[in-house]
Amino acid sequence: MTLQLSDIVLSYGGSPIISRLDLQARPGEILVLTGPSGCGKSTVLRALAGLLRPDSGEILADGQPVRTTSRDRALVFQDNALLPWRTVQSNVELALKLAGTPRSERAEEARRWIADVGLSGFEHYLPKSLSGGMRQRVQLARGLAGAPRAVMMDEPFGALDTQTRTSMQKLLIDTWRAHPTTVVFVTHDVDEALLIGDRIAVLGRAGQPLRALLDVPTPREALADRSALRSEVIAALDTPEFP
Incomplete structure (x- = not known):
């Protein structure tokens, strides 16, 4: 775009x-x-x-x-903008729902995005149970999951x-190259x-x-x-x- x-x-x-x-x-x-x-x-x-x-x-x-x-056009904030009552999986699925992804495909697609940002195994965690870096990974997955242009x-x-920031910078570049x-x-x-x-x-x-x-x-x-x-x-x- x-x-x-x-x-x-x-x-x-x-x-x-x-x-x-x-x-x-x-x-x-x-x-x-x-x-x-x-x-x-x-x-x-x-x-x-x-x-x-x-x-x-x-x-x-x-x-x-x-x-x-x-x-x-998706927007990713610095502050934690995840819905606190939704799990990691549910937060990412919400982006897919808004993008029009069929219900039957959302769960699998969300799991793929969660895996892409290195959070497999955390699908059912609430945001309050995650570190700041992990929450940003979820935000990145949610921001890209709906295939915004x-x-x-x-x-x-x-x-x-510093260490987490460096990791997130690399993750962003790698994810952007893949998508x-x-x-x-x-x-x-x-x-x-x-x-x-x-x-x-x-x-x-x-x-x-x-x-x-x-x-x-x-x-x-x-x-x-x-x-x-x-x-x-x-x-x-x-x-x-x-x-």
Whole structure:
């Protein structure tokens, strides 16, 4: 799925957060959004998901205006958004139900996704019985299970410890390769952006324009020296802002 932001303006409390942003997420790529706190990364994500309407400009999904949410565009949060009264299996099956998967196929399909994220044997656990990393694995399975054509991820690994976060980053890349889809991923972490992204969009502070749009050489794991590209991202983040 192609996601196109054309000259969009997004405001909060009457003040512009995003001003005249033009940006495109290409089919099957991972586009990372980064930038200083308060620059509107999560706001852009919610607008792409159809949860917010821009003040002006246009958001298109495969050429069609985004007016509301759609099962073709899934959203994965940092906070635990699993339904606490549903088991792992039931949470994933809910995504399949919303996607229109026949009842007779849901249980088997859910088990396949649970296995893909390394949680076989935990199908009947409630979220409260799982670690933070395990809950994020369930969220990843649920987010992808309905075969969305685009997935928006809002700092999904930000609250995890370093070891678990590294594991989840690898899992995301492996799962995305096995089930290709367009991903828009928000992070504050430059190294995470370099590891996950095909391209990195650096947003300016509230109301400021896009600072940089950088390509990440692929395959990501073969990028032995990230220092030059890392310096480019940091330089864009540190760019002085003018009225």
